[in-house]
Amino acid sequence: MRILVVEDDKDVAGFVVRGLKEAGHVVEHADNGRDGLFLAASESFDAVILDRMLPGGIDGLKILETLRGQKNHVPVLILSALAEVDERVKGLKAGGDDYLTKPFAFAELLARVEALARRGKSEGPVTKLVVEDLELDLLSRQVKRASQKIDLQPREFRLLEYLMRHAGQVVTRTMLLEGVWDYHFDPQTNVIDVHVSRLRQKVDKPFPTPLIQTVRNAGYMLRAEPV
Amino acid sequence: MNDRQCSPPPLEGLGRAADQGWGEGENTPSSEPRHRRSPLWLFRSASLRFAFVYALLLATSAAALAIFLWWATAGLLDRQTDAAIHADAQGLSERWAEGGLPALVLTIDDRLAGNVDDDAIYLLADPIMRRIAGNLERWPSTVRRTDVWYELPVRRAGITTLARMQRYDLPNGFHLLIGRDVQVRARLRTLLTDALLWAAVIVGAMATAGALLVRSMFRRTLANVSATAAAIAAGDFAQRVKLSGRGDEFDQLAETINDMLDRIVRLMDGVRQVSNAIAHDLRTPITRARTRLEDAALHAHSPEELQAAIERATADLDGIVAVFQALLRIAEIEAGSRRSAFARFDLAPLLADVAELYGAVAEDKQVGLAVDSPDRLPAYGDRDLVQQAVANLVDNAVKFSPPGGQVRLRAAAIQGGVEIVVADQGAGIPAGDRARAIERFFRGEAARSTPGAGLGLALVQAVAQLHLGSLRLEDAGPGLRAVLTLPAREDGPGG
Numbered sequence: 001m002r003i004l005v006v007e008d009d010k011d012v013a014g015f016v017v018r019g020l021k022e023a024g025h026v027v028e029h030a031d032n033g034r035d036g037l038f039l040a041a042s043e044s045f046d047a048v049i050l051d052r053m054l055p056g057g058i059d060g061l062k063i064l065e066t067l068r069g070q071k072n073h074v075p076v077l078i079l080s081a082l083a084e085v086d087e088r089v090k091g092l093k094a095g096g097d098d099y100l101t102k103p104f105a106f107a108e109l110l111a112r113v114e115a116l117a118r119r120g121k122s123e124g125p126v127t128k129l130v131v132e133d134l135e136l137d138l139l140s141r142q143v144k145r146a147s148q149k150i151d152l153q154p155r156e157f158r159l160l161e162y163l164m165r166h167a168g169q170v171v172t173r174t175m176l177l178e179g180v181w182d183y184h185f186d187p188q189t190n191v192i193d194v195h196v197s198r199l200r201q202k203v204d205k206p207f208p209t210p211l212i213q214t215v216r217n218a219g220y221m222l223r224a225e226p227v
Numbered sequence: 228m229n230d231r232q233c234s235p236p237p238l239e240g241l242g243r244a245a246d247q248g249w250g251e252g253e254n255t256p257s258s259e260p261r262h263r264r265s266p267l268w269l270f271r272s273a274s275l276r277f278a279f280v281y282a283l284l285l286a287t288s289a290a291a292l293a294i295f296l297w298w299a300t301a302g303l304l305d306r307q308t309d310a311a312i313h314a315d316a317q318g319l320s321e322r323w324a325e326g327g328l329p330a331l332v333l334t335i336d337d338r339l340a341g342n343v344d345d346d347a348i349y350l351l352a353d354p355i356m357r358r359i360a361g362n363l364e365r366w367p368s369t370v371r372r373t374d375v376w377y378e379l380p381v382r383r384a385g386i387t388t389l390a391r392m393q394r395y396d397l398p399n400g401f402h403l404l405i406g407r408d409v410q411v412r413a414r415l416r417t418l419l420t421d422a423l424l425w426a427a428v429i430v431g432a433m434a435t436a437g438a439l440l441v442r443s444m445f446r447r448t449l450a451n452v453s454a455t456a457a458a459i460a461a462g463d464f465a466q467r468v469k470l471s472g473r474g475d476e477f478d479q480l481a482e483t484i485n486d487m488l489d490r491i492v493r494l495m496d497g498v499r500q501v502s503n504a505i506a507h508d509l510r511t512p513i514t515r516a517r518t519r520l521e522d523a524a525l526h527a528h529s530p531e532e533l534q535a536a537i538e539r540a541t542a543d544l545d546g547i548v549a550v551f552q553a554l555l556r557i558a559e560i561e562a563g564s565r566r567s568a569f570a571r572f573d574l575a576p577l578l579a580d581v582a583e584l585y586g587a588v589a590e591d592k593q594v595g596l597a598v599d600s601p602d603r604l605p606a607y608g609d610r611d612l613v614q615q616a617v618a619n620l621v622d623n624a625v626k627f628s629p630p631g632g633q634v635r636l637r638a639a640a641i642q643g644g645v646e647i648v649v650a651d652q653g654a655g656i657p658a659g660d661r662a663r664a665i666e667r668f669f670r671g672e673a674a675r676s677t678p679g680a681g682l683g684l685a686l687v688q689a690v691a692q693l694h695l696g697s698l699r700l701e702d703a704g705p706g707l708r709a710v711l712t713l714p715a716r717e718d719g720p721g722g
Contacts, residue, residue: 189622
């Protein structure tokens with residue numbers, strides 16, 4: 001995927017660009033607001049990682065507002081040291097699709113950017129999600145694996161749905177907390193792990209190949225091959 | 228009727244009274260020791276402005292009173308004289324019309340004879356201004372016009388006196404002068420003018436004295452506040468504005484300022500305490516991370532060992548970042564800006580969600596988690612923050628519950644709000660520690676072995692305060708019972 005990184009801090013930018021390239025993406029980098037806006041507006045990207053406080057007179061929010069004003073709907077992840085709830089709301093209101101505060105773990109950034117970039121490509125509403133022999137019917141709210149019916153609690157259903165919608169991608173604990181529980185804070189205890197392990201009991205345990213994989217230092221991924 | 232000649236005196240009087248007031252008001256600053264500064268200073272001094280306004284108001288009201296007095300006394304007398312003369316003229320002109328010159332002469336003589344007050348003045352003259360009848364010796368040379376009131380000295384029966392007169396021209400070239408002796412009235416008017424002038428002087432003096440008084444009162448009050456502010460600016464935070472004890476507006480202002488200072492001191496104490504706590508409590512994990520990295524750099528024998536050490540150090544740093552984030556979040560809540568996001572919401576599904584999120588963890592620990600809440604429980608506030616507060620309480624309760632214990636999450640509507648109670652059967656917090664348990668970084672004896680930074684209850688407390696509610700910690704015998712109350716919005720239903 002083609003990703004634009006607008007970030008003025010050399011260390012952070014170098015780290016992010018290197019990491020994204022290692023993950024197999026094509027990366028462009030701008031270290032000030034003017035170049036960032038020029039690149040974002042003139043070229044086509046699958047996702048943009050945008051710092052908020054930038055040199056060059058144009059800050060991240062201005063870039064975002066300008067892009068959205070030009071009907072440019074490229075997925076944008078705001079990466080900022082401004083962590084207050086109000087700042088986050090400001091970023092999302094300006095047209096940001098996701099907001100990650102510094103300091104961050106690269107795994108979290110990568111997972112979120114990839115999720116964003118793919119989301120932009122989803123083709124219309126689906127009624128059924130299928131991964132290998134696992135089927136999830138969104139209309140009848142039934143889950144089957146190898147034609148065997150699996151009974152799930154409503155929250156387990158939503159957890160599995162989230163994992164299946166992001167099949168093949170890393171999903172972090174924070175993403176699950178936000179996407180499935182709508183919690184936007186650190187719950188201290190690792191509640192997510194317990195919920196995922198319960199889901200595993202039902203979805204993976206009775207079957208020969210496990211589908212819910214743990215990605216070390218990052219989160220989870222739904223796919224047949226172990227990570 | 229023409230009043231032109233009688234209107235100047237009161238105006239003159241007003242002018243003097245006003246001059247007095249203004250003059251004194253302007254003179255006041257010249258006695259001020261700081262008059263060497265530029266004249267603009269006069270307009271910048273608020274106390275002077277107040278004093279000046281006071282003097283001006285006093286002078287204006289005194290002048291208004293003087294004008295009214297004049298109008299009600301001297302003016303009234305003049306108007307009565309004019310009316311009498313007018314009535315006289317009316318009667319005489321009727322006599323002329325009825326009986327001509329002889330009748331008029333007869334009437335004038337009659338009237339003079341019947342004039343008990345001896346103040347009537349008549350003079351009938353022929354076309355060359357010679358006297359025909361009346362009590363004036365000759366026609367006053369200045370009286371030429373008929374449309375003007377004359378007030379001038381005349382000679383009558385051998386004495387000079389002051390008369391107010393009007394000239395009427397009769398057919399066939401005869402002239403008639405009708406007037407009244409106003410010598411007494413003129414004396415009265417002089418008396419009145421003098422009295423008003425003296426009054427103006429007194430008003431001027433009182434305005435000056437009053438202005439000085441107002442100014443010094445103003446200064447005294449401000450000096451009190453400004454001395455306190457200066458002391459605080461210089462670092463003496465124990466200073467407070469002194470109260471006069473009268474409970475007046477200045478006392479209210481002083482109380483408001485003192486309340487503000489108390490709050491600032493509390494906040495500063497909080498900041499000091501937090502920064503001390505940060506310095507102390509973050510030293511340990513930072514030391515640990517640093518040691519791991521240095522140890523790995525010096526002693527790691529393989530890339531794998533190095534890798535493992537780096538990962539552990541990163542995890543330590545993540546822990547430190549989490550503490551910082553929690554601190555910032557508490558600070559953000561305490562700043563109160565989140566209050567703008569307050570809305571009505573249903574507490575029941577929120578509690579069910581939290582219980583569901585922690586239910587799995589509790590079950591793993593063989594701790595029961597029971598929710599007791601009505602189907603609908605309207606509350607008012609910031610939903611996300613309340614959710615986080617309840618989550619923190621439940622997280623604590625589950626964390627400190629022994630296996631087989633029971634955590635109860637109960638919520639109910641109470642008088643004026645809602646009450647959320649989270650009770651566990653763990654070790655609880657000793658009564659002596661409960662007050663400090665809501666402080667940042669407090670870790671009770673029982674918490675030493677569990678993970679956490681001691682910020683959970685501090686956040687709950689901040690949320691409670693933001694909602695103007697409260698957090699109480701009680702003995703659940705055994706265990707801890709945390710009671711979070713959130714008041715309902717007072718301005719009735721809505722939203």
